[in-house]
Amino acid sequence: MHLREIVRSRELLYFLVWRDVKIRNKQTLLGVAWAVLQPLATMLVFTVFFGNLAKISTDDEAVPYAVFSYIALLPWTFFAAALTNAGNSLVTNTDLLTKVYFPRAILPASTVLAGLVDLAIASVLLLPLLAFYGITPDATILVLPLAVGLLVLLALGLGMFLAALNVAYRDVKYALPFAVQLLLFVTPVIYPTTIIPEKFRYLMALNPLGGIIETCRAAVLPGRAIDWGQFGVAAAVTAVVFAAGALYFHSTERRFADIV
Amino acid sequence: MARHSIVCEGLSKQYRIGADRGEMMLREALVRAITRPFRKPSEDELIWALRDVSLEVGEDEVVGVVGRNGAGKTTLLKLLSRITYPTSGSVQVEGRVASLVEVGTGFHNELSGRENVFLNGSIMGLKRREIAAHFDALVEFSGVGRFIDTPIKRYSTGMRLRLGFAVAAHLFPDVLLVDEVLAVGDAEFQQKCLDTLHDVGQSGRTVLFVSHNLEAVESLCPRTIWIDRGRLRMDGPSREVIASYMEETTTGHAASVDLTEDAHRTGGREARFTRIEFLDAEGRPKDVVQSGDALTLRLHYHAERQVRQPYFGLILSTEFGALVAHPNSWTAGLEVGSLGPGDGSIDLVIDRLPLMPGAFPITLWMNRHSDSQPIDHLDHCAVLTVKPPERDLIGRILERRTGAVYLDSHWEIPA
Numbered sequence: 007m008h009l010r011e012i013v014r015s016r017e018l019l020y021f022l023v024w025r026d027v028k029i030r031n032k033q034t035l036l037g038v039a040w041a042v043l044q045p046l047a048t049m050l051v052f053t054v055f056f057g058n059l060a061k062i063s064t065d066d067e068a069v070p071y072a073v074f075s076y077i078a079l080l081p082w083t084f085f086a087a088a089l090t091n092a093g094n095s096l097v098t099n100t101d102l103l104t105k106v107y108f109p110r111a112i113l114p115a116s117t118v119l120a121g122l123v124d125l126a127i128a129s130v131l132l133l134p135l136l137a138f139y140g141i142t143p144d145a146t147i148l149v150l151p152l153a154v155g156l157l158v159l160l161a162l163g164l165g166m167f168l169a170a171l172n173v174a175y176r177d178v179k180y181a182l183p184f185a186v187q188l189l190l191f192v193t194p195v196i197y198p199t200t201i202i203p204e205k206f207r208y209l210m211a212l213n214p215l216g217g218i219i220e221t222c223r224a225a226v227l228p229g230r231a232i233d234w235g236q237f238g239v240a241a242a243v244t245a246v247v248f249a250a251g252a253l254y255f256h257s258t259e260r261r262f263a264d265i266v
Numbered sequence: 267m268a269r270h271s272i273v274c275e276g277l278s279k280q281y282r283i284g285a286d287r288g289e290m291m292l293r294e295a296l297v298r299a300i301t302r303p304f305r306k307p308s309e310d311e312l313i314w315a316l317r318d319v320s321l322e323v324g325e326d327e328v329v330g331v332v333g334r335n336g337a338g339k340t341t342l343l344k345l346l347s348r349i350t351y352p353t354s355g356s357v358q359v360e361g362r363v364a365s366l367v368e369v370g371t372g373f374h375n376e377l378s379g380r381e382n383v384f385l386n387g388s389i390m391g392l393k394r395r396e397i398a399a400h401f402d403a404l405v406e407f408s409g410v411g412r413f414i415d416t417p418i419k420r421y422s423t424g425m426r427l428r429l430g431f432a433v434a435a436h437l438f439p440d441v442l443l444v445d446e447v448l449a450v451g452d453a454e455f456q457q458k459c460l461d462t463l464h465d466v467g468q469s470g471r472t473v474l475f476v477s478h479n480l481e482a483v484e485s486l487c488p489r490t491i492w493i494d495r496g497r498l499r500m501d502g503p504s505r506e507v508i509a510s511y512m513e514e515t516t517t518g519h520a521a522s523v524d525l526t527e528d529a530h531r532t533g534g535r536e537a538r539f540t541r542i543e544f545l546d547a548e549g550r551p552k553d554v555v556q557s558g559d560a561l562t563l564r565l566h567y568h569a570e571r572q573v574r575q576p577y578f579g580l581i582l583s584t585e586f587g588a589l590v591a592h593p594n595s596w597t598a599g600l601e602v603g604s605l606g607p608g609d610g611s612i613d614l615v616i617d618r619l620p621l622m623p624g625a626f627p628i629t630l631w632m633n634r635h636s637d638s639q640p641i642d643h644l645d646h647c648a649v650l651t652v653k654p655p656e657r658d659l660i661g662r663i664l665e666r667r668t669g670a671v672y673l674d675s676h677w678e679i680p681a
Contacts, residue, residue, distance in 0.1 A: 021388040025374060025381075032376040032417075105367045106389055107348040260351040263344065264281065 012109045022116035026091075027123050041124035042131050045079040052079075056196050065198045069227055070139050076132065077226050078195040078219045081157050084125040085215060086186045088158075091117035092165025093182050096173050096262060103263050110259045111252075114165045118158060125154075132226070143226050150225040153237075156244050157218050163248030166255040173258070173266050194219055199236070214240040214247065269360075271441055271472045272323035272346060276355035279316040279341050315341040317496040318355070323474070325360075328467035330487035330504055331476040332511050338496040339476045343367065343443045346474065361440025361472075364390055368445075370430025375419035379410055379429055382418055386433045400436045408432035427455060435462045441472040460486065480508050512624070521551035523648040525630075531647075533640040537569035537576065537605060539630050542648050556655040557622060557672040563614040565630060567642075569606025573634075576602055576641055578612050581629035582621075582650065584670050590626060596633075619652065620672045626650040 012019075031037040049072060056062045057071025064074040092114040096103060099113055136143070172178035190196075194216050202210050210216050217233075217240025224232040316338040323329055331339050344350045345357055347365035372389045373382050383404060387397040397404075405414050408429045410421075418426060444463060460482055467473050467486060477483050483490055483504060490504040492511050500507045522543045531538070544552045547560040555561055565578065579594030593614060595602060602612070627646040634641055 017394055018388045018391075021385050021394075025377070025385055028381070029374060029376050099372075101368075102372050102389065104344075104349060105371045106365065107363070108389065108391070263350045 012111055012115075015109050015112055018108055019112050019116055019119070022112060023119045023123070026117060026120035038127055041127040045076065045083045045128050046131060048083070049076040049079050052196060062197050063201065065200055066227070066230060068229070069141070073135060073139055073141060073227070074198075074223065075196065076135060077223050080125060080128055080132070081154070081215075081219050081222055082190065082193065082195045083128065084121050085157060085161050086190075087124070088118045088121040088161035089165055089168065089186060090182050091121065092161065093168035093172055093178055095165070096169045097176070097179065097266060100266050103266050110262060111166060111255060114169045114255075115162060118161050118165055121161070122158065136226075142228060144228040146225050146228075146230075146232060148225075149232055150222060153218050153221040153225060156214070156241055159248050160214055160218065160244045163244070163251035165251070167247075167251035170255045170258045170262075173262050189213075189215070192216075198223075211236060211239045212243060214243040216240070218244075269325055270322050271325045271360045272321065272474070273358045274319055274321040274346075274355065275357075277316060277319040277321070277342075277345060277352050277357055278314060278354045279338075279345060279350065280312050280353040281315050282312055314496045316345065316352075316493075319493075319496075319498045321491065321498065321501070323472055325472060326470040327489060328473040328475065328487045330483035330490035330508075331474060331493060332478075332480065332483060332490060332508065333493035333499075337493045339493050340367070340445055341496075342493065343445050343474065343476060346441075347443055359441055362391060363441045363443065364434070364437040364439035365443040366434050366445060367443075368430075369434055370426055373418060373426065373430065376417055378417055379405075379408075379414040379421070383414075383429065383433055386430065387436075390433065390437055391439075392437060397436075404432045404436050407435060424452065424455065428458075431455070431459060431462075435466075439471070441474075442466055443474045443476075445476045446478070480512065484508055521545075521553050525644060525647055531642060531644050533632070533642040534634070536571055536641055537567050537573045537632060538642040539565055539632065539644055539647070540568050540609070541566040542628070542630065544650070554653055555619065555651065556653045557619060558655050559619045561616045561619045563616070563628075564611050565614070566609065566611045567605070567632065568609050571607045573605040573641065575635035576605060577633045577635065577638075578602065579631045579633070580614055581631070582626050583629070585625045585627065588670070590621070590670055594631075618674060620674060621650075621652045622669055622672050623652050623654045624670070626652065 030040070034040065036043065052075045053072045057064075057075070062071065064071055095113040095117045096110070102108075102113070103110070168178050168182065192210075193213055194210070199207070199210060199216060199220055217236045221232055221237045221240070224230040319338075319342065331342065333339050341350070343365060344367070345352055346359055347363050347367075348359075349365065349367075370382075370386060372386055374385065377385065380401075383401065384394065384397055388394065405411070408425075408431075410425055410429050410432075413421065413425065418429070421429070442463075463473065463475065463486055473487075475483060475487055487504050489502065490507040491498060492500040492507050500510055522541060525539045525541055543564040543566070544555060545562040545564055546552045547562070549562070552559075552561065563580065565580075577594060577596040579592065579596075581592050582590045584590060595612070626649065628648045628650055629643075629645050630647055631643045632641045633639065
């Protein structure tokens with residue numbers, strides 16, 4: 007019943023995504039380039055410090071650190087932005103919440119989808135990067151959409167949970183940037199999962215983002231086997247997170263306008 | 267009557283006020299859960315914004331909603347539009363609902379007028395092709411014209427309002443809920459709103475119209491409900507409901523109003539008004555003022571030092587802000603002479619009060635002779651409440667809605 011209403015409001019979803027994308031490109035000098043600049047600059051810094059100086063392994067001699075980290079930074083940048091924006095989506099749209107009725111889930115969903123636009127733009131840079139290092143993806147790249155789908159679901163589930171929690175407790179607003187920062191270090195973005203000792207891997211598997219990012223790497227880079235076990239666990243955890251987030255959101259959304 | 271488009275039964279909404287409201291830090295919630303796990307919020311922290319309201323509105327009805335500020339009018343609209351949910355009771359609304367709590371909801375400054383029309387339209391529940399189909403008419407209606415592609419941060423307040431209302435006017439919902447849109451904008455804008463609402467009402471749709479503008483409510487809505495402290499106080503033909511509502515809200519007239527404590531005063535302060543008295547022809551205090559009465563308004567003042575030849579004035583307006591009269595001693599040709607130092611008073615004598623029943627806010631001023639600058643100026647410092655005359659010729663009751671002026675006139679058939 008609820009889902010049907012969201013489907014019926016898909017045009018509003020579209021307009022809100024469009025608004026987010028549009029506004030970001032207004033009165034900015036670089037406009038769309040910002041979507042690329044952020045992961046690109048991070049990749050350059052990571053490559054110098056973690057790749058060249060700290061000499062963190064990429065699991066595969068043939069894969070340069072720049073490519074290794076950029077593939078991970080694309081989903082990471084998306085996830086970090088989506089989580090932050092979705093988490094704040096309700097409290098920054100207080101006027102909409104208290105003055106108009108529409109399915110509330112549209113607000114976090116629109117911020118996540120707007121982030122997807124950035125992800126698409128930033129991904130384009132991957133092509134010259136791969137070409138520069140002479141890397142040609144093989145058929146496993148077909149798994150990529152699956153990983154991205156999971157990534158969106160995870161961001162949406164967690165985003166809805168945080169957005170709903172933020173309405174009642176503004177702690178979320180302050181904790182989010184900090185939590186995202188920590189998350190970067192417990193997720194295999196800078197390093198591969200393999201540097202974690204075997205006996206602690208199961209702990210890592212609980213972070214579905216790690217499984218998703220490793221799957222992205224394996225999908226794009228040739229000769230890197232997809233760890234279906236890791237991916238399966240990530241998918242299962244994501245499903246649980248999404249269900250819990252949606253459920254919490256649904257059970258609290260009637261109160262949003264009263265307490266926001 | 268056709269079928270009902272709004273049916274409410276025992277509708278109640280409770281709000282928590284005080285410390286529990288608004289942003290609560292997680293820490294507080296945890297501390298509370300640990301220290302007082304079984305404590306329920308005490309009664310005084312909860313208020314009923316709406317209590318046990320049952321209401322049925324037919325498909326083609328236009329219904330006014332009146333009540334004091336905070337009576338629960340907006341809460342009712344929010345419940346009907348599903349922005350918020352009832353604490354108890356049920357609410358059913360058939361068809362597409364558009365709620366106009368504010369025009370231009372979701373407008374974004376960086377976007378152009380055109381972009382905002384589409385965004386705002388979709389927020390209000392319109393489909394893209396519906397907006398596109400009405401776009402030209404809508405721009406025409408708004409009068410924004412060639413600025414339609416300009417970011418609305420460059421718009422004036424009036425332009426924003428007009429554009430927002432233009433979208434709202436082209437919503438064509440089955441049920442339209444309007445909350446005080448008339449409180450903003452200039453007279454022309456307000457008239458446009460009223461005309462549009464009138465058209466919507468004529469087209470057989472359901473309209474709920476919340477307003478403090480009783481004249482507008484009465485002219486637009488055949489039926490009115492009165493909400494008083496969360497409860498449905500009265501529901502019936504607009505003239506009856508509004509008459510009762512006015513009866514209650516315009517009581518409490520005092521024959522004498524102390525002005526020394528009035529904080530909203532401006533001026534040079536060499537003299538100030540201290541009291542206004544309402545007196546009858548014999549100079550006795552007058553508690554009840556009726557249309558056609560003889561009335562003397564005695565203005566008491568205190569001068570700190572000698573003030574040479576000041577002018578006195580009194581502004582009488584309707585409760586909706588329209589100027590009714592502005593008698594002053596300068597145009598009357600009265601030389602007041604020098605005041606004080608000390609106390610004194612001046613009378614404004616009205617032989618036959620030409621005002622219809624209603625409430626008329628009074629503004630007082632005293633200006634310097636030399637530079638016409640205010641010595642003392644008191645905005646809306648008292649209210650003249652006029653009751654229907656008792657000795658109304660054949661017992662027909664005069665009502666406020668029949669105008670502001672009690673015209674000194676009579677009818678006759680020419681010989």
